[in-house]
Amino acid sequence: MAKHILSIHAHPDDAETLAGGTLALLASLGHRVTIATMTAGDCGAIETSPEETTNIRKREAETAAAVIGAASACVGFPDLGIFNNDPSRRSVVEFIRSMKPDVILTSAPADYHPDHEATSLLVRDACFAVSVPNYHTGDARPLEEIPHLYFMDPIEQRDRSGSPVLADFTVNVESTIVTKRAMLTKHQSQSLWLQRQHGMADYIRQMEDWTRLRGERAGIAWGEGFRQYRGHPYPQEPLLQELLSSCVVNPK
Ligand SMILES: [Zn+2]
Numbered sequence: 001m002a003k004h005i006l007s008i009h010a011h012p013d014d015a016e017t018l019a020g021g022t023l024a025l026l027a028s029l030g031h032r033v034t035i036a037t038m039t040a041g042d043c044g045a046i047e048t049s050p051e052e053t054t055n056i057r058k059r060e061a062e063t064a065a066a067v068i069g070a071a072s073a074c075v076g077f078p079d080l081g082i083f084n085n086d087p088s089r090r091s092v093v094e095f096i097r098s099m100k101p102d103v104i105l106t107s108a109p110a111d112y113h114p115d116h117e118a119t120s121l122l123v124r125d126a127c128f129a130v131s132v133p134n135y136h137t138g139d140a141r142p143l144e145e146i147p148h149l150y151f152m153d154p155i156e157q158r159d160r161s162g163s164p165v166l167a168d169f170t171v172n173v174e175s176t177i178v179t180k181r182a183m184l185t186k187h188q189s190q191s192l193w194l195q196r197q198h199g200m201a202d203y204i205r206q207m208e209d210w211t212r213l214r215g216e217r218a219g220i221a222w223g224e225g226f227r228q229y230r231g232h233p234y235p236q237e238p239l240l241q242e243l244l245s246s247c248v249v250n251p252k
Contacts, residue, residue: 021173167225
């Protein structure tokens with residue numbers, strides 16, 4: 001039976017960089033995929049205003065998602081303005097309730113960017129609240145169950161102190177690396193920005209280096225790492241691993 005896979009990362013291009021191959025695999029298996037960002041990426045530009053940048057990057061996100069037939073959505077926070085507080089959690093809960101996902105992929109708890117870390121916390125705790133009837137957020141109805149929750153790799157597969165972040169399991173994305181590259185290429189406004197702010201000469205090559213590194217650690221050519229969040233009372237069954245079956249390497 002087809003599932004709804006909801007990716008919620010902080011900015012446009014994060015999910016494509018860290019999980020684009022896996023999302024492409026899931027879409028090719030007939031699952032419904034939505035790629036959501038917490039912000040529209042309004043600060044990720046040098047020569048355009050926040051409003052112009054928002055419009056450009058929303059279009060890029062939609063075009064990237066369309067490569068695999070996925071939907072695109074934005075929760076509506078501003079860049080560098082994601083904080084783990086009561087109004088933000090209610091917004092994220094309302095968003096997840098409206099999406100009714102079976103599986104959520106989100107950012108790593110420890111990552112280089114404050115928006116990534118705040119997104120991870122907010123999404124983790126929102127998942128607990130989505131099925132709580134008395135937690136009021138808006139028009140969307142409470143969900144019956146907590147979605148299966150997974151963390152993607154952090155950028156560079158390291159935490160802020162430089163220690164490697166290990167994956168529970170790696171998804172072999174050899175069959176979708178070309179699609180992943182095509183998705184990321186749609187975020188073309190980021191080429192100049194990432195050169196200037198991040199010192200990345202070629203953001204596509206950088207993604208390839210990280211995907212190759214995760215693959216090498218699992219003994220395959222191209223990989224994407226994930227960890228399942230299994231805190232009480234979140235779902236314990238390995239639903240994502242079962243959906244991806246033979247593409248999963250090193251399952252715990
Ligand atoms: Zn980001």
